[in-house]
Amino acid sequence: xxxxxxxxxxxxxxxxxTENYVAQCFASKxxxxxxxxxxxxxxxxxxxxxxxxxxxxxxKSGANTKSRSLGIFIEKYxxxxxxxxxxxxxxxxxxxxxxxxxxxxxx
Numbered sequence: 001x002x003x004x005x006x007x008x009x010x011x012x013x014x015x016x017x018t019e020n021y022v023a024q025c026f027a028s029k030x031x032x033x034x035x036x037x038x039x040x041x042x043x044x045x046x047x048x049x050x051x052x053x054x055x056x057x058x059x060k061s062g063a064n065t066k067s068r069s070l071g072i073f074i075e076k077y078x079x080x081x082x083x084x085x086x087x088x089x090x091x092x093x094x095x096x097x098x099x100x101x102x103x104x105x106x107x
Contacts, residue, residue: 057107
């Protein structure tokens with residue numbers, strides 16, 4: 001029974017816990033915390049102003065980094081780059097900087 005509860009907890013709450021961790025890291029650096037939502041169902045976890053740039057930040061708790069919402073934001077607002085935080089390693093592809101969860105404090 002404990003394994004079932006543990007698995008159920010992970011599936012339902014790990015995304016929210018991961019987003020909270022990122023929010024705490026950003027707040028500790030005195031970043032203002034904003035998010036974006038379309039009129040439909042798209043939403044980006046954080047939108048930051050770094051220097052003169054508006055940067056969307058998508059947070060993923062695992063290795064699956066597909067994000068329809070980030071794509072909609074990029075298409076609509078054409079930011080100079082975007083940030084995706086996940087369990088994947090550092091990278092840069094299609095104007096999206098990949099940052100691993102353990103390195104969020106570097107942003």
